[in-house]
Amino acid sequence: MDKVIVLESSTVLSNLLKDAIKKELSLEAVLLKSLQSAKEIVLKDRNGIVAAVTGLVLEDATRGESLEFFSRLMIPFIVWSSSSDWKSKFSELDRNAIAYVLKSPECIGQVVNILRKIIENRFKAILIVDDNDLMRRKMVSILSSLRIKIFDTRTAEEGLSILDKENSVRVIITDYVLGGMDGLEFLSKIRQSYPFYEKTVIGLSSLEDEDLSLRFLMYGANDFIKKPFHDKELLWRVLLNFEMIELVEKIKATALNDVLTGLPNRRAFFDRSEELFSKGFGERTIWLSILDVDHFKSINDTYGHAAGDVALKMVSSIIKKHFDGAIIAARIGGEEFGILGYGADAIEALEAFRNDVAQQKIKFLNNEICLTVSAGVSINFQSKKTFQEMLTEADGLLYQAKREGRNQIRTSEKWC
Ligand code: GH3
Ligand code: MG
Numbered sequence: 579m580d581k582v583i584v585l586e587s588s589t590v591l592s593n594l595l596k597d598a599i600k601k602e603l604s605l606e607a608v609l610l611k612s613l614q615s616a617k618e619i620v621l622k623d624r625n626g627i628v629a630a631v632t633g634l635v636l637e638d639a640t641r642g643e644s645l646e647f648f649s650r651l652m653i654p655f656i657v658w659s660s661s662s663d664w665k666s667k668f669s670e671l672d673r674n675a676i677a678y679v680l681k682s683p684e685c686i687g688q689v690v691n692i693l694r695k696i697i698e699n700r701f702k703a704i705l706i707v708d709d710n711d712l713m714r715r716k717m718v719s720i721l722s723s724l725r726i727k728i729f730d731t732r733t734a735e736e737g738l739s740i741l742d743k744e745n746s747v748r749v750i751i752t753d754y755v756l757g758g759m760d761g762l763e764f765l766s767k768i769r770q771s772y773p774f775y776e777k778t779v780i781g782l783s784s785l786e787d788e789d790l791s792l793r794f795l796m797y798g799a800n801d802f803i804k805k806p807f808h809d810k811e812l813l814w815r816v817l818l819n820f821e822m823i824e825l826v827e828k829i830k831a832t833a834l835n836d837v838l839t840g841l842p843n844r845r846a847f848f849d850r851s852e853e854l855f856s857k858g859f860g861e862r863t864i865w866l867s868i869l870d871v872d873h874f875k876s877i878n879d880t881y882g883h884a885a886g887d888v889a890l891k892m893v894s895s896i897i898k899k900h901f902d903g904a905i906i907a908a909r910i911g912g913e914e915f916g917i918l919g920y921g922a923d924a925i926e927a928l929e930a931f932r933n934d935v936a937q938q939k940i941k942f943l944n945n946e947i948c949l950t951v952s953a954g955v956s957i958n959f960q961s962k963k964t965f966q967e968m969l970t971e972a973d974g975l976l977y978q979a980k981r982e983g984r985n986q987i988r989t990s991e992k993w994c
């Protein structure tokens with residue numbers, strides 16, 4: 579298991595931090611009081627240590643030796659300090675820290691958030707484009723302490739082909755002068771395919787060319803760094819760029835997710851369907867089903883709204899189980915679900931699902947609630963129907979199923 583070293587003399591605070599790291603990040607915090615014990619742990623398990631949090635004054639290291647130790651080993655570390663004068667004495671040694679956080683119970687959340695930035699980096703990738711080998715290697719070395727996946731290349735042309743292949747790249751750092759295409763042209767090409775909130779670009783500009791940073795921004799860069807730069811400035815700008823993208827991804831995911839059931843919501847269903855129909859799906863057979871819980875209102879009326887919610891969650895979990903491989907299975911209304919899938923075996927899959935639901939007994943307080951579902955299915959062979967036609971057909975068939983007794987699946991192709 580990955581570990582975080584917490585090197586600190588106050589046991590109370592260390593323990594609070596340890597609990598927060600366990601709870602929020604599912605990581606083990608190793609609590610230590612001396613630099614010597616940290617050295618021993620690192621010697622045994624360097625790769626297992628993802629970050630460190632260290633006080634400034636320790637029993638065997640009173641002059642910031644722990645900072646020197648972690649920076650030498652490229653272990654990202656946070657200084658956790660209560661000394662009131664740390665703001666004024668910002669020494670070269672302190673600068674190697676990822677962050678400085680005031681040592682107090684109130685700041686534990688801040689430490690955890692910074693640690694989260696560091697550990698989540700393992701799933702991210704960055705692309706560095708610079709024809710200056712020395713500068714490129716320097717950037718790779720600075721950023722490697724973050725354990726980010728790093729792609730680096732000398733040319734924009736190669737950079738574009740990396741972007742084509744490596745979907746995980748979120749942040750791109752580019753110099754202006756490159757072998758072939760220059761940094762601004764490269765940036766324009768990136769922006770043709772990716773907006774600023776999907777892939778961020780940090781331009782490198784030098785002090786001699788005052789206008790370059792402005793031009794980078796005007797061509798669509800998110801940020802720029804003036805050369806020469808401090809190691810930690812590069813590191814923080816990269817972290818903040820990743821964070822911006824993650825926030826946008828989270829907002830997007832929230833907007834497309836149904837809170838009660840965890841299924842994609844109505845908007846996700848229609849967005850995905852429209853995207854699929856606009857791209858086309860060739861000769862493949864596609865089906866669309868609208869499902870609706872039968873007499874759901876009476877469940878609410880008999881057992882209460884909370885019981886209705888439990889029932890909706892249960893139906894949704896059965897949908898997830900049965901339609902895991904579908905293109906999308908979403909909650910499109912109160913007790914209504916939409917499923918879009920490939921293949922001609924829709925009826926079999928929906929029948930299995932219908933049976934499964936009918937056999938469940940939902941436990942709520944002292945009650946056992948049974949329910950059934952009805953569905954209409956439109957099947958589209960060889961792209962003959964539009965999405966709207968499929969939707970209208972599935973909806974009509976659902977209401978036919980309702981009229982004719984409920985707890986059944988109807989399709990235009992055959993009776994079930
Ligand atoms: P039918 O078999 O014809 O579909 O009858 P029904 O009772 O299922 O349909 P109706 O449209 O009359 O009622 C649907 C009910 O679903 C009414 C609404 O209050 C309830 N509902 C919608 N969303 C939720 C929800 O999120 N939670 C709960 N508990 N109830 C919901
Ligand atoms: Mg209903």
Ligand code: MG
Nearest residue numbers: 870871913914
């Ligand atoms: Mg309904």
